[in-house]
Amino acid sequence: MSRKLYVARSPRIAARRLGEEMLVMSGQGSTLFTLNPTATIVWQAADGATPLDEIVERRICPEFDVQPEEALRDAEALAEDLAKHGILLISEQPIATAQPRTQEKP
Amino acid sequence: MSSLMMEMSERARRLGVPFSVQVDLTYRCNEQCVHCYLDHNDHGEMTTVEIKHLLKEMAEAGVFILTFSGGEIFMRKDFFEILEYARDLTFCIKLKTNAVLIREAQAARLRDLGVESIQVSIYSHRPEVHDAITKVPGSLQRSINAIRFLKSQGLKVVIANVLMTENMHDYHAVRSLADELGTDCTLDPTVSPMMDGDRSTLDLNAGESALRALFRDEALVGNAEEFCAPPSEPTEDSMESLPCSAGHNACYVSPYGEFYPCVQFPLSCGNVRQQRFIDIWRDSEQLKEVRSIRLRDLSSCSDCAHGSTCTRCPGLAFIEGNMRGPSTADCEKSFARTGIPSKNLLAKKEKVQPARLVQIQLVPAITGSRLSGVDSAASAVA
Numbered sequence: 001m002s003r004k005l006y007v008a009r010s011p012r013i014a015a016r017r018l019g020e021e022m023l024v025m026s027g028q029g030s031t032l033f034t035l036n037p038t039a040t041i042v043w044q045a046a047d048g049a050t051p052l053d054e055i056v057e058r059r060i061c062p063e064f065d066v067q068p069e070e071a072l073r074d075a076e077a078l079a080e081d082l083a084k085h086g087i088l089l090i091s092e093q094p095i096a097t098a099q100p101r102t103q104e105k106p
Numbered sequence: 107m108s109s110l111m112m113e114m115s116e117r118a119r120r121l122g123v124p125f126s127v128q129v130d131l132t133y134r135c136n137e138q139c140v141h142c143y144l145d146h147n148d149h150g151e152m153t154t155v156e157i158k159h160l161l162k163e164m165a166e167a168g169v170f171i172l173t174f175s176g177g178e179i180f181m182r183k184d185f186f187e188i189l190e191y192a193r194d195l196t197f198c199i200k201l202k203t204n205a206v207l208i209r210e211a212q213a214a215r216l217r218d219l220g221v222e223s224i225q226v227s228i229y230s231h232r233p234e235v236h237d238a239i240t241k242v243p244g245s246l247q248r249s250i251n252a253i254r255f256l257k258s259q260g261l262k263v264v265i266a267n268v269l270m271t272e273n274m275h276d277y278h279a280v281r282s283l284a285d286e287l288g289t290d291c292t293l294d295p296t297v298s299p300m301m302d303g304d305r306s307t308l309d310l311n312a313g314e315s316a317l318r319a320l321f322r323d324e325a326l327v328g329n330a331e332e333f334c335a336p337p338s339e340p341t342e343d344s345m346e347s348l349p350c351s352a353g354h355n356a357c358y359v360s361p362y363g364e365f366y367p368c369v370q371f372p373l374s375c376g377n378v379r380q381q382r383f384i385d386i387w388r389d390s391e392q393l394k395e396v397r398s399i400r401l402r403d404l405s406s407c408s409d410c411a412h413g414s415t416c417t418r419c420p421g422l423a424f425i426e427g428n429m430r431g432p433s434t435a436d437c438e439k440s441f442a443r444t445g446i447p448s449k450n451l452l453a454k455k456e457k458v459q460p461a462r463l464v465q466i467q468l469v470p471a472i473t474g475s476r477l478s479g480v481d482s483a484a485s486a487v488a
Contacts, residue, residue: 012220014198016170019121023114023170025198027220030262032110 007055007079007088008048008095015043026086033087038064039078046088048095052079118168119355124387126171126356127164128369131157131188133177133361137204137240139227141270141297141310144177151361154184156379158191160359163383165195175202175369177361186215193219201225202266205252206245213255223262226253226289229272231279239272253287263289269320270297270310278325295320296435299425301372311435317442334443337415344414345402352420353396357387367396371421373429396420399430406432410449412440 009015012027022040024033035043038060045055056071064071082088089095118125132151133144152160164172172192179185180203192199201216205226208216216224226249230236236246256263265284267277277293284291295312299305312320320326327333348354353367353375363379365386366372375393376386387393399420402408405428407418417440422433432450441447447455 013196014170014220014222015196016165016168016198018114018118018123018125018168018170025222030222032108032114034110034114 003092005052005076005079006048006050006091006094007042007046007052008091009043009046010087010089013087024087031085033082033085038074039082042075042078043082043088046079048089052076114170115351115355118170119351121168122388123168124164124355124357124383125169126173126351127169128173128175128356128358129157129160130175130177130359130361130369131179131182131185134181135176135178135204136181136206137178137242137245139240140272141239141268141307143298143300143307145300145302146177149362151182152363152379154187156363157188160363160378160383161188161192161195161197163378165197167384167387170198171200172197173200173202178207179203180207180212186219189216189219189221193221198222202227204240204245204249205256206242206248208252208255210255210258213252213259213261216256217259217261221261223264224256225264225266225292226256228265228267228280228283230276231283232276235273235276239270250283250287253289257288263287265289265291267291267293268297269293269295269312271312271316272310274312274316274320277320281325293320293326295439298370298422303425308435314438314442317439321439321443334445336444336446337412337440339411340401340408340413345400345408347401347414349399349401349404349418349420353393357393359383365390367393368421370419371396371424371429373421373424396429404430404432406448406450406453411446412437412444412448416440416448 010027014025016023017040020037022035022043024035024043025031026033041059041063042055045059052075053072056075057068060066060071060075061068079088079090083090115125132148133146134148135142135144135146138146174189179201182188189199199221200223201221202225205224228236228246228249229239230246233246237243253263253265265280265287267280269277281291295317297307297310300307321334322330324330352371356368358366358369358371359378360366363377365375365378365383367375373392373396375390378386401413407413407416410416410432416436418436419433420429422435423429423431426432426434432448434450434454437448437450441451
């Protein structure tokens with residue numbers, strides 16, 4: 001895939017790390033999601049300025065035994081899924097939005 | 107609460123994380139409700155800076171659900187500044203308010219800030235009843251107007267209907283009003299003692315017959331026969347159960363920084379002005395004691411027939427004098443629901459059995475020489 005994809009956390013969500021997972025509640029319909037450790041890494045790195053392929057290369061591949069192409073495909077599918085629920089914003093351009101702060105594990 | 111939310115809440119308890127916290131921003135209020143348990147004077151509320159510092163500590167401690175309540179939250183001039191900061195820390199925010207000060211602009215701002223839900227107190231559909239409870243003429247209409255503003259912004263609103271003697275018969279109409287406004291509606295037939303120990307507000311509690319009728323209203327409880335069925339004996343598992351979430355994955359902070367297990371459990375565990383939030387949560391001896399209590403430890407409730415099904419509030423028990431003791435208000439609810447008195451109610455009944463001042467006892471054999479025995483028996487005080 002040649003296009004660059006940028007991802008940003010939606011400013012209207014509520015989120016907190018609980019153990020190894022990330023709890024995210026979308027502003028739309030108060031729906032609660034839990035993100036697994038891989039999805040949590042993507043979500044936390046989604047600052048609107050870093051392309052998704054860089055997030056995968058720098059944050060996912062070193063942590064998990066996975067080929068970059070395969071990891072990117074999974075990350076794109078995840079990003080699109082989260083975007084459908086209003087949790088993540090996706091664009092082919094960098095996204096300028098006030099980013100909610102993420103909290104480290106207590 | 108959704109099943110996933112319950113699962114996360116339980117996971118937080120196992121991890122020792124304060125999942126849900128209520129912070130009262132002020133005790134000041136623009137209504138003066140007859141049943142309110144608070145002293146509305148300002149005795150030194152936390153400043154904006156102090157509250158922001160607390161919120162940061164709470165986020166770091168893992169708090170997810172943050173409820174802002176009071177008093178009336180909109181009495182604070184810095185309310186939106188605090189709310190904006192809290193949202194920046196990605197809390198899931200719930201608000202409790204009378205909504206009297208909410209207009210279109212405030213409703214739009216609440217939407218923009220992504221508030222999860224707003225609970226609004228409505229006591230009756232009749233202005234003469236609602237306004238008599240709040241002691242503010244026109245307050246019902248202003249609250250209803252505010253609910254319409256909030257709903258027009260797509261916000262989730264919940265009407266909270268506290269039931270007491272004054273409004274006990276209005277709840278059907280309040281529920282209809284909620285339907286018309288597109289909100290949820292909760293009913294609570296419990297009026298609490300005041301925080302300073304004054305119990306005069308308890309006179310407002312609905313009586314037993316009103317509670318009995320409430321618990322048999324199938325529009326509320328579904329199958330009334332099932333809901334009011336006699337309790338089953340407590341099981342071994344239920345003996346190990348926790349009384350409630352207070353102090354386990356939830357707690358409360360007052361406008362003065364006092365840290366309690368719950369808004370209804372005035373056992374001070376520390377003050378966030380002097381200690382870090384997480385230090386109180388982890389190390390408070392009071393909280394450790396609250397967390398250690400299981401059903402088997404409760405002096406009267408562990409062998410009460412209602413033990414495993416009662417809605418006993420440990421905070422109300424504490425206010426009554428013993429956090430391991432019964433909460434009479436909940437005993438009364440269990441009795442109204444099932445017709446079976448709790449062990450606590452039976453003990454109270456025995457204590458208040460009207461004492462006969464003079465008890466006449468027959469003397470088996472009265473002989474001339476024992477006539478004085480009649481006098482002594484007749485004067486025996488029961």
